[in-house]
Amino acid sequence: MSEGRGLLASPLVAEARKRGLVPGMRYKGIREWLIWGEIPQPAILNDLPFHHLRSLTAADIGVADLLALDDIDPAPQMSLPRIRKSLLRQEVVLDASAGHAIGRLTSLFGLATTSPPPAIRQFVYDLFQGWALGAFEVEAMAEAFLAGLVDAEARDGAALVVLSDGEEGELRRAFTRGVERAVDDLATERRAVRR
Structure with missing residues (x-):
């Protein structure tokens, strides 16, 4: 992805599972991408x-x-x-x-x-x-x-x-x-x- 803002979700999900941050979660994120972005201040x-x-x-x-x-x-x-x-x-x-x-x-x-x-x-x-x-x-x-x-x-x-x-x-x-x-x-x- 451009500017390094897109990440495969599966390694992030695996790391979260390993750390115990998402107990019981079945989602693996195999076909998904995590797109890093900023939320504009007026939207918060x-x-x-x-x-x-x-x-x-x-x-x-x-x-x-x-x-x-x-x-x-x-x-x-x-x-x-x-x-x-x-x-x-x-x-x-x-x-x-x-x-x-x-x-x-x-x-x-x-x-x-x-x-x-x-x-x-x-x-x-x-x-x-x-x-x-x-x-x-x-x-x-x-x-x-x-x-x-x-x-x-x-x-x-x-x-x-x-x-x-x-x-x-x-x-x-x-x-x-x-x-x-x-x-x-x-x-x-x-x-x-x-x-």
């Missing part, structure tokens, strides 16, 4: 250091409980693979009431009711998949999520948020699809970790 919504994430959640008990940051100690003895395995083994399952806290957390990360539904879906997916969260009562959780997102915007001093039925439906569907995709992916990952 938020880049939060861990201590800033703690301060964001300090003002919101529900969000702090949801993320359980006290359980994730970024000390040197806690590697990412160990944290990940621990999260996968906990199998925390959220009920509908957690949706409100997820809505407030979504707002803390800079998303709002005016954000594109694919951005909401991806954030919800990343939250559930990254923290290895399960869910039941997903439809009711989506309703509570929407209420939490609107509440967070109102707390931030935004004007009264009024959404059309179509807009509400799109945001609920984005939430639901993000959760469902994350739960499916986590089931696959948990099976691989148990082997």
Whole structure:
């Protein structure tokens, strides 16, 4: 590749496996290339250091409980693979009431009711998949999520948020699809970790 920015993925995946960075991953990267590039600054919504994430959640008990940051100690003895395995083994399952806290957390990360539904879906997916969260009562959780997102915007001093039925439906569907995709992916990952 030009300028040395393209690398075969397979040696990188093999090295990551050897170091224990990707437990249970089946992907081999045999036919793929890793293309090194730069993300333009305007494309980055938020880049939060861990201590800033703690301060964001300090003002919101529900969000702090949801993320359980006290359980994730970024000390040197806690590697990412160990944290990940621990999260996968906990199998925390959220009920509908957690949706409100997820809505407030979504707002803390800079998303709002005016954000594109694919951005909401991806954030919800990343939250559930990254923290290895399960869910039941997903439809009711989506309703509570929407209420939490609107509440967070109102707390931030935004004007009264009024959404059309179509807009509400799109945001609920984005939430639901993000959760469902994350739960499916986590089931696959948990099976691989148990082997």
